[in-house]
Amino acid sequence: MSKVVVWIVFGLLYAYPLFEGISNLIALPPYYAANGIGAAVPWWLLVIGVAAPVLLYLAALWIGRGRELFARTLILAVGLATANALVLSAVSWASAVQPAL
């Protein structure tokens, strides 16, 4: 039972980096196109932004399976922190590789 509560709480916490990733994926290509650099959209960074939170959440559940609750929670926390770090990294890479407007 408490296991499920942990899954749900962390699911909500992982949702924020995922939301950021999705909104970047939706908003960045039109923004680039409007500025005439539509060919330079960094798709791989946008994909990382969406995939990282999902994959890290699933990986954390998988690695934590069969362990006690403390270990599961710890692994989910590490995955959450990593997801947020990766999103920030992807954003900084995107501005680094963006062509001059």
Place this chain on the structure above:
Amino acid sequence: MARASGSHPDHDDDDEALRWAGDDVRGGVDPLTRNRVAEVATASIDDGADAAPASPGNLARTAATVGFAVLYLAIVVGWILSVQITGSTATDLFSQVAWQFGEFVAIIAGALWYLTVLTLTPDSRTAIRVGWFALGIAVLLPWPILLVLAS
């Protein structure tokens, strides 16, 4: 003759008294076993022999654990510097709070990863522990500050 206490007749009361319930589940060593092991160890000491050198595997493991501690410290410092230069353009309160939270967990990511590997691989082979340490370094590189320094 049946005993009035109702306890198991074969059960050693001393054993029972010197054990915490759940020790075996948690992988701990109960005091009784620990003392017996210590007695055996004391009894078998050869006074003429030199102290046994630490096994090379253990030494490498300790060296790796300490070395990665320094690297992870650098990662944490890198993220502290990184969040100074990243910022959210959002103006509503929820986005601001969520962004701040994201920056905070990015800072502690390195420390969390290190402590988790340390906690969850006490009995794993050294290669497995080092592999998890190395993966964390690769994934948690503080790119915002690295890209600024590189430019």
